[in-house]
Amino acid sequence: MINETALLESKALRDSVLDRTDVLDRVKALSLLPDGMHVTTAMVATYFEVGIKAIRSLVLDHREELTANGYHVLTGSELSSFKELSGIQSRTASLAIFSRRAILNVAMLLRDSEVARQVRTYLLDVEYIARTQPVDNSVHSHSDALDDRIDQRITHILGKTVVPMFDALIATSSEHRRELIALRTGVQHIERRLRQHHARLQRLEGPRENRPLAGVMASIDAMNGPEFEEHVADLLRRDGCTDVIVRGGHGDRGVDITGRTADGRHLVAQCKRFAPYNSVTSPDIQKFIGAAKVLHKAEVALYVATCPFTRDALNIAAECGITVVHRGSLEAWSTGTELQVLK
Structure with missing residues (x-):
């Protein structure tokens, strides 16, 4: 995937x-301003958490590009x-005003802003599937279909x-139980x-119109809380976990999902x-440790988030066996x- 700094260059x-x-x-x-379409220089600075001078300096260096994307200085009768x-x-x-397109342009040019960096990262996240998913123009042979049926049959025999x-x-033996x-x-x-191999093949060989246009994280960010919990539960089931139950909400005793690993x-x-x-x-981690280790006696405890963890949070999680x-x-x-922890 392209690094977000590429947008700067x-x-x-x-x-x-x-x-x-x-x-x-x-x-x-x-x-936005009351017109619902524009913002001022000060509002752009506030959004990106930088000083007004930083935005003005950026406009000075990239005025032609920004103007082409909706930056405009109003004067006289136009301003009135x-x-x-x-x-x-x-x-x-x-009065200098920026359209949404111009604000996005600023995000792709502004170096010393964490918000701008997040916007650049998100942009590339949204775009990467469209860039990386192959267009399947191949003609599948009968042997490919036969191999797929054999794999599915083997999977069925193993499981059933x-x-x-x-x-x-195991239930009747004591001597060789281990x-x-x-x-x-x-x-x-x-x-x-x-099963995972078959699922990946289906995704790759499926019709183009059924594939998501947005990046994986963009799709996840669009979920609400319960949808995200179900998404994580589906990933656990995909990886062989059993008895997976979503318990999020009132009375969940500090955890959103319970289950058992494949072993x-x-x-x-x-x-x-x-x-x-x-x-x-x-x-956040300390609160979860109490729920996972004390209330639920969990052997595997996952803290799944759509954002980073602070250094202290990572250190505490590592010390207490939280993944x-x-x-x-x-x-x-x-x-x-x-x-790895599920293997």
């Missing part, structure tokens, strides 16, 4: 994503008309015949890998759908990579 790349003005509100709420139509109370002789056979042997459990775990791992360990998960510029802090799934890990997990 490439005008062609900036031009290719200028229509994605909705990203501005995804990252941070954008306040704008004040009357928008209801602005101002006695200035001139071999694993139950091991279950029966070895049998290890063999069953190996078979379940193979079955799970085959039988008790699992709990906490799901936080935060804005990407926020962070999970150490108090953190930050924004980058969540993206990889959602696109098919299995979490």
Whole structure:
């Protein structure tokens, strides 16, 4: 995936994503003038959490590009008309205004702003699937279809015949119980890998119109809380977890999901759908530790979030055996990579 700093250097790349003005509100709420279309220089500075001088300096260096995308300085009768139509109370002789497209342009040029960096990262996240998903123009042979049917048949036999056979042997054997459990775990791992392989093939070979146009994280950010919890639960089930139950809401005893890993360990998960510029802090982790380890006696505890974790939060999680799934890990997990702790 292209690094967000590439947008700072490439005008062609900036031009290719200028229509994605909705990203501005995804990252941070954008306040507009009463006309609902423009903002002033001061409002742009507030949005990006920088000084007004930084915005003015940027305009000076990139005025032609910004003007082409909606930056404009109003004076004279034009300013009077704008004040009357928008209801602005101002006695200035001139007023610089930015359209949403121009604000997005600023985000792709402004170096010393964390908000601008988040906008650039989000932009590329929204675009990356459209760039990276291959267009399937191949003609599939009969042998490909046969291989796929064989894989599915093997998966079915492993899940419906071999694993139950091991279950029966484990239940009636005491002498070789440990070895049998290890063999069953190996078979379940193979079955799970085959299912994941088949799911990936279906995604790649499916019709183009059924594929999402937005990036993975953009789709997740559009979910509400319950939808995000269900998404995480689906990922756990995909990776072989059983008895997965979404418990989010009142009375959840501090966890959103419970279940068991493929090898039988008790699992709990906490799901936080935060804005990407926020962070999970150490108090958040400490509260979860109490719920996961004390109330639920969990052997595997996941804290899944759509944002980064602070350094203190990461340190406390590592010390207490909490597996953190930050924004980058969540993206990889959602696109098919299995979490190490679930293997």
